[in-house]
Amino acid sequence: ETGVTQTPRHLVMGMTNKKSLKCEQHLGHNAMYWYKQSAKKPLELMFVYNFKEQTENNSVPSRFSPECPNSSHLFLHLHTLQPEDSALYLCASSQDYPIIPNYGYTFGSGTRLTVV
Amino acid sequence: AQSVTQPDIHITVSEGASLELRCNYSYGATPYLFWYVQSPGQGLQLLLKYFSGDTLVQGIKGFEAEFKRSQSSFNLRKPSVHWSDAAEYFCAVALNSGGYQKVTFGTGTKLQVIP
Numbered sequence: 001e002t003g004v005t006q007t008p009r010h011l012v013m014g015m016t017n018k019k020s021l022k023c024e025q026h027l028g029h030n031a032m033y034w035y036k037q038s039a040k041k042p043l044e045l046m047f048v049y050n051f052k053e054q055t056e057n058n059s060v061p062s063r064f065s066p067e068c069p070n071s072s073h074l075f076l077h078l079h080t081l082q083p084e085d086s087a088l089y090l091c092a093s094s095q096d097y098p099i100i101p102n103y104g105y106t107f108g109s110g111t112r113l114t115v116v
Numbered sequence: 117a118q119s120v121t122q123p124d125i126h127i128t129v130s131e132g133a134s135l136e137l138r139c140n141y142s143y144g145a146t147p148y149l150f151w152y153v154q155s156p157g158q159g160l161q162l163l164l165k166y167f168s169g170d171t172l173v174q175g176i177k178g179f180e181a182e183f184k185r186s187q188s189s190f191n192l193r194k195p196s197v198h199w200s201d202a203a204e205y206f207c208a209v210a211l212n213s214g215g216y217q218k219v220t221f222g223t224g225t226k227l228q229v230i231p
Contacts, residue, residue: 006159009157040125040223042120042221042222042223042224043206043221055216056216092159092160097217098212098216098217099217100148100210100211100212100217102167103162104152105160105162107152107159107161108159109157109159110158
């Protein structure tokens with residue numbers, strides 16, 4: 001258990017479905033991140049939230065919609081996804097942003113998403 | 117633009133043998149450097165980091181890494197590999213750019229440990 005909890009661990013959804021990924025941390029961190037991990041590609045930063053405010057959106061398609069109701073919870077709402085969106089979605093947190101965290105990033109175990 | 121290269125996609129070593137995983141970065145200044153490990157079905161766990169000071173840094177699980185400015189490298193080493201070290205290893209480079217963090221991960225090196 002890393003301190004960052006992601007649910008569900010696995011998700012299979014059709015292209016017309018709507019689903020949400022959840023991330024929760026009780027480490028007292030102020031920043032939370034969504035990353036996409038695809039096979040043979042570097043981790044791609046999707047969104048950054050700092051003190052509940054979206055700070056970065058790295059040109060992510062609108063079919064991905066993040067929500068951060070408080071500093072401890074982060075959601076990724078999914079709708080009308082494409083098969084190429086199948087990947088491992090990782091949530092991470094850090095104490096500070098934009099200062100590079102002295103203790104690195106704490107990652108969750110990820111949600112393995114398959115779009116059919 | 118900064119980049120991180122992990123030239124070895126897959127490495128196989130025997131248990132008890134030494135290990136070195138390569139990481140090269142491309143950036144003019146000295147960035148912050150990290151190594152993470154990802155076990156199957158898990159997220160990334162921080163092994164060690166370099167911010168400044170001593171260029172040989174010690175991490176968890178018996179790993180160490182050496183920053184070599186002249187070679188723009190930050191290679192990860194372990195003197196004796198254990199079967200539980202089988203995982204994927206990611207090098208990451210971070211710097212402050214325009215007031216924001218800019219973190220770039222390598223594509224990873226998958227380590228297989230054989231008896």
